[in-house]
Amino acid sequence: MAKEYVAPVGEGIHAVRTGDWRTQRPVLDSSACRRCGLCLMYCPVNAVSRAEDGSFSIGLDYCKGCGICAAECTAHAITMVREARA
Amino acid sequence: MTVLDRLATSQDLISPGISACVGCNVELTLRTVLKVLGPNTVLAIPPGCMGGVGVVGWDKESGAKVPVFFPLLDNTASMLAGIKLGFKARGREVNVVAFAGDGATVDAGFQALSGAAERGDRIIYICYDNEGYMNTGYQRSSSTSKGSWTSTTPVSAEGRGGKSQHRKDFPLIMAMHDLPYVATASPAYIPDLVHKLERAMEVKEGLAYIHVYNPCLTGWGIKPEESIAVSRLSVQSRFFPLWEARGRKLRLTVRVDKPVPLKEYIGRIHKFRHLDEERIDELQKLAYERYRFVEEMERMGSESDGQAS
Amino acid sequence: MSRVEVINGNMAAALAARLSRPEVIAAYPITPQTPVVEYLTQFHADGALGCQMSEVESEHSAMSILTGASLTGVRCYTATSSQGLALMYEPYFRASTLRLPIVMNIVNREMISPQTVWGGPQDSLTLRDAGWIQLYVEDNQEILDTTIQAFKISEDPDVLLPINICYDGFYLSHMTERVEVPEQAEVDAFLPPYRSRHIILDPDQPMAVDPLTNGNLLMEYRRKHMAAQQSALAVIERVDSEYAAAFGRSWGGLVDQYRAEDAEYLIVSMGSVCGAIKEAVDTMRGRGVRIGLLKIRSLRPFPRKAVLAALEGKKGFGVIDRNVSFGTGTGILYQEVRAALYSAGARFPAASFIGGLGGEDLTLELVASALECTVETVKAGKTDEAARWLVRAKKGEGR
Numbered sequence: 001m002a003k004e005y006v007a008p009v010g011e012g013i014h015a016v017r018t019g020d021w022r023t024q025r026p027v028l029d030s031s032a033c034r035r036c037g038l039c040l041m042y043c044p045v046n047a048v049s050r051a052e053d054g055s056f057s058i059g060l061d062y063c064k065g066c067g068i069c070a071a072e073c074t075a076h077a078i079t080m081v082r083e084a085r086a
Numbered sequence: 087m088t089v090l091d092r093l094a095t096s097q098d099l100i101s102p103g104i105s106a107c108v109g110c111n112v113e114l115t116l117r118t119v120l121k122v123l124g125p126n127t128v129l130a131i132p133p134g135c136m137g138g139v140g141v142v143g144w145d146k147e148s149g150a151k152v153p154v155f156f157p158l159l160d161n162t163a164s165m166l167a168g169i170k171l172g173f174k175a176r177g178r179e180v181n182v183v184a185f186a187g188d189g190a191t192v193d194a195g196f197q198a199l200s201g202a203a204e205r206g207d208r209i210i211y212i213c214y215d216n217e218g219y220m221n222t223g224y225q226r227s228s229s230t231s232k233g234s235w236t237s238t239t240p241v242s243a244e245g246r247g248g249k250s251q252h253r254k255d256f257p258l259i260m261a262m263h264d265l266p267y268v269a270t271a272s273p274a275y276i277p278d279l280v281h282k283l284e285r286a287m288e289v290k291e292g293l294a295y296i297h298v299y300n301p302c303l304t305g306w307g308i309k310p311e312e313s314i315a316v317s318r319l320s321v322q323s324r325f326f327p328l329w330e331a332r333g334r335k336l337r338l339t340v341r342v343d344k345p346v347p348l349k350e351y352i353g354r355i356h357k358f359r360h361l362d363e364e365r366i367d368e369l370q371k372l373a374y375e376r377y378r379f380v381e382e383m384e385r386m387g388s389e390s391d392g393q394a395s
Numbered sequence: 396m397s398r399v400e401v402i403n404g405n406m407a408a409a410l411a412a413r414l415s416r417p418e419v420i421a422a423y424p425i426t427p428q429t430p431v432v433e434y435l436t437q438f439h440a441d442g443a444l445g446c447q448m449s450e451v452e453s454e455h456s457a458m459s460i461l462t463g464a465s466l467t468g469v470r471c472y473t474a475t476s477s478q479g480l481a482l483m484y485e486p487y488f489r490a491s492t493l494r495l496p497i498v499m500n501i502v503n504r505e506m507i508s509p510q511t512v513w514g515g516p517q518d519s520l521t522l523r524d525a526g527w528i529q530l531y532v533e534d535n536q537e538i539l540d541t542t543i544q545a546f547k548i549s550e551d552p553d554v555l556l557p558i559n560i561c562y563d564g565f566y567l568s569h570m571t572e573r574v575e576v577p578e579q580a581e582v583d584a585f586l587p588p589y590r591s592r593h594i595i596l597d598p599d600q601p602m603a604v605d606p607l608t609n610g611n612l613l614m615e616y617r618r619k620h621m622a623a624q625q626s627a628l629a630v631i632e633r634v635d636s637e638y639a640a641a642f643g644r645s646w647g648g649l650v651d652q653y654r655a656e657d658a659e660y661l662i663v664s665m666g667s668v669c670g671a672i673k674e675a676v677d678t679m680r681g682r683g684v685r686i687g688l689l690k691i692r693s694l695r696p697f698p699r700k701a702v703l704a705a706l707e708g709k710k711g712f713g714v715i716d717r718n719v720s721f722g723t724g725t726g727i728l729y730q731e732v733r734a735a736l737y738s739a740g741a742r743f744p745a746a747s748f749i750g751g752l753g754g755e756d757l758t759l760e761l762v763a764s765a766l767e768c769t770v771e772t773v774k775a776g777k778t779d780e781a782a783r784w785l786v787r788a789k790k791g792e793g794r
Binding site: 003009011014015018040043066 | 093094102104113142143146149310313315
């Protein structure tokens with residue numbers, strides 16, 4: 001049951017499932033990845049993360065499929081692939 | 087620590103799912119800004135794109151992991167000045183930060199910002215300039231560039247029209263308040279933006295101002311995957327110079343000695359498609375004049391006494 | 396042990412503010428409020444006022460700064476008049492709907508146009524539906540006492556609303572009177588420090604302030620706000636009693652009455668003109684007319700029950716309005732009183748008067764004529780639907 005407030009405030013986080021939006025998804029070829037980190041720096045939704053061992057991966061929960069990572073990747077290690085019908 | 091290390095290990099303090107357009111470089115800018123600022127931050131988001139996409143939240147939920155609020159369109163800097171004074175009254179140090187569109191900054195909110203700047207209110211004010219009131223349907227602002235189609239400066243079927251005045255040089259106007267730190271930034275130059283944020287955070291007294299230039303994908307008509315490439319062209323064509331200033335001592339942080347022809351930038355942007363060669367040349371001339379002005383200021387600053395920054 | 400000072404209304408307000416220990420002040424000068432800002436900045440420069448002060452560039456920013464500061468949970472104060480109040484309307488409406496207990500003196504001044512700087516409560520009355528508590532006072536002692544009480548009323552957990560203490564420009568702001576000023580220790584004992592428990596911007600407890608809100612939820616907040624205004628009725632009375640117990644002076648709470656108990660006719664009004672009305676009442680009483688004064692102190696929340704109780708058993712009343720309500724033909728207070736009567740099914744013959752606008756004096760002569768006219772109107776069983784205008788006789792013309 002939501003909290004009662006006297007004045008207009010909000011707590012907790014409202015998250016839209018933006019992963020549901022996309023029509024194409026990024027596919028990262030780890031063997032081609034040079035680990036330059038540009039995809040992480042330029043992903044607008046912060047979907048790219050770097051693991052302890054320095055390898056990169058792209059989370060798909062919120063990825064909108066914009067294609068910036070593929071466009072900026074210096075090694076051309078990311079390809080945008082059309083989402084199949086469910 | 088490199089910029090990449092910093093961004094790879096800092097917490098993303100904005101909700102993971104906000105309804106910004108696919109590829110929006112303002113979303114990129116906002117997430118980057120909060121990673122650098124950290125959790126000891128109060129964030130002001132006036133009405134505009136970021137508010138509209140849910141950063142302040144909906145009903146009883148928030149859109150950020152730091153305290154965040156909606157100022158009014160015209161009073162962001164004043165509310166933040168008050169918040170800073172409130173914390174000061176109780177002896178606390180908190181980052182007090184605005185993330186405001188050009189509408190809220192160069193138009194309606196200008197008085198409040200100029201007042202805060204003149205008084206020396208210790209806040210960090212970041213403007214994301216997408217050349218218009220984009221969230222409400224792409225209306226013009228005084229930061230919209232000359233010739234732009236906007237919904238309030240539209241273009242006839244024959245290609246006549248578009249905004250008749252060029253954008254005012256707002257970052258330089260802010261620099262004329264003799265502030266401790268003023269800078270311009272671009273989402274295509276993330277390490278440059280991060281360094282500028284760090285310098286803004288180091289300021290002890292007075293207002294720090296950063297003006298980010300964010301080509302708007304939906305409002306200007308740019309392909310999502312070209313979001314960063316087009317932003318890069320805005321800098322590489324000299325259309326938007328990247329500099330920083332302390333007082334009136336200014337220095338370029340990205341020198342553009344061999345500019346890309348402006349029509350390469352213009353050509354990727356739908357809102358300019360009615361511009362003929364003459365109008366593009368005029369815009370290029372305006373851009374070069376402004377870049378030269380910045381170079382002159384840099385020269386004057388380094389002449390007066392030693393280093394520029 | 397309080398001391399006696401001889402001071403004007405603006406100084407009374409500034410001293411009350413200083414004694415109440417605000418933590419942030421942001422005020423922009425405007426005639427006739429300007430001396431308040433000057434006194435406060437002088438106190439601050441002298442080290443007698445330990446607060447954060449902002450040299451704002453407009454009233455819009457003054458209220459913006461205070462809504463920001465109040466959101467961090469600190470006590471805030473400001474003052475303004477007419478054009479300044481109009482300019483700050485945008486953040487003013489928000490101060491109440493965000494439930495921020497800001498205290499603001501309004502040095503009542505007529506609204507432009509025509510071009511004017513002189514006294515009258517049109518400025519604050521026009522904004523009576525913006526959700527603030529509004530109290531109107533009659534003299535400088537009342538300014539000081541009520542402004543101190545204002546912090547306690549607004550910060551009460553059942554209220555949590557900003558409050559205006561309104562006093563007539565020039566008539567009170569620039570007029571010198573004898574005022575008893577309490578000691579700091581006495582006021583500290585009366586006013587505990589402010590702590591916000593309902594809304595805050597604090598990295599230690601992150602929350603969103605003012606998310607985009609759908610209509611259903613907005614209506615909930617409005618209901619709570621309306622309920623808080625109703626709760627304020629009892630709080631205003633209680634704080635007046637507590638102040639009387641601590642400082643020896645009561646102003647009546649929601650309303651005050653002068654020679655009204657056994658009266659047959661009542662004059663209803665607010666503000667400094669009540670002084671002249673009391674004089675006129677005494678004169679008519681001297682001739683055997685049973686007339687009295689009902690002085691409205693709280694305009695918002697409107698003290699419906701107190702007004703009904705005061706009018707019970709009376710033959711009728713007259714209202715002297717120092718303001719206009721465009722489109723209704725009468726003044727604002729006249730309508731407010733009549734609306735309150737409707738709920739009790741009570742009907743009285745009543746006279747409506749408008750006078751003293753834009754600094755035009757409401758002389759004893761004019762006030763006396765209003766009292767006479769009220770008695771006549773009530774005796775004739777009439778109820779005014781259009782106001783009678785109290786104007787000076789032109790030279791050479793008879794009245």
